[in-house]
Amino acid sequence: MPLLKLLHFASLLCWCGTLLYLPALIAAGTRRSDRLFYRDHAHLTRMVFTLIGTPAALLAIGSGTALFLRDGTLGGWLIMKLTAVTGMALCHALCGVLVLHIERDPERSVTRQCMALGVAIPVLIAVTLWLVLAKPF
Ligand code: HEM
Known part of the structure; x- marks a missing residue:
């Protein structure tokens, strides 16, 4: 498999x-979430966001743009x-805003926002994969 596409796939997976x-991790990081699931892990959440999610997003977008420029697709x-x-x-970006919220105001519940993100994200990923794999248009 060409290296650029491999990079695109690997970064996409991450x-x-x-x-x-992230939405579940963020929701479990507030003091108002279920006691059983509550962990004071705002630091872990920020690390997942800044050290894994954001670099992977930049790589996925960068490698996708390079594929587009190289093949003229x-x-x-x-x-x-x-x-x-x-x-x-x-x-x-909204996950990033929520990470800041739970760091600054851990008492405030963000469950509803996380649930909305938890629905929107899989739908958007599925639509993106369908568009690129089926190429219906
Ligand atoms: C700005 C971001 C992105 C750009 C510019 C981009 C661009 C591209 C291009 C030009 C190709 C080659 C298509 C072909 O040769 O048929 C490709 C392949 C692919 N992309 Fe992206 N992409 C981006 C983000 C994503 C995302 C977020 C996903 C998944 C959620 C994704 C999934 C795929 C898949 C599965 C392929 C392989 C398609 C195939 O080989 O048939 N891409 N991308």
Whole structure:
């Protein structure tokens, strides 16, 4: 497999994996969450976000852009895919905002925001994968 595509896949796996995991990690980091699940782990959450999620997102987007520039690929599916990826990047940024929230105000519940992200993220990932694998347009 060409190295650039391999890099794209490897970074995607890390980015998508982190995005799927982060809402639950953030929700469990507030003092208002279920006692059983509560851990004072704002530091761990920030590390997952800054040391794994963000570099993987930058690599995924960078390698995708390099693939596009190298092969000159263009089609309706790519435009739609980039729209879905923009949604993923927005969810990533919102996770960052929630990480800051639980650090500054651990008493405030962020369960609803995390649940919304927990639904939006898998949907956006599935739509992106469908667009790139089925190329319906
Ligand atoms: C700005 C971000 C991105 C850009 C510019 C981009 C661009 C591209 C390009 C040009 C290809 C080659 C397509 C082909 O040769 O058929 C590709 C392949 C692929 N991308 Fe991305 N991509 C990005 C992000 C993502 C994301 C977030 C996902 C998944 C959630 C993803 C999943 C894939 C997959 C599965 C392939 C392999 C398709 C195949 O070989 O048939 N990409 N990407």
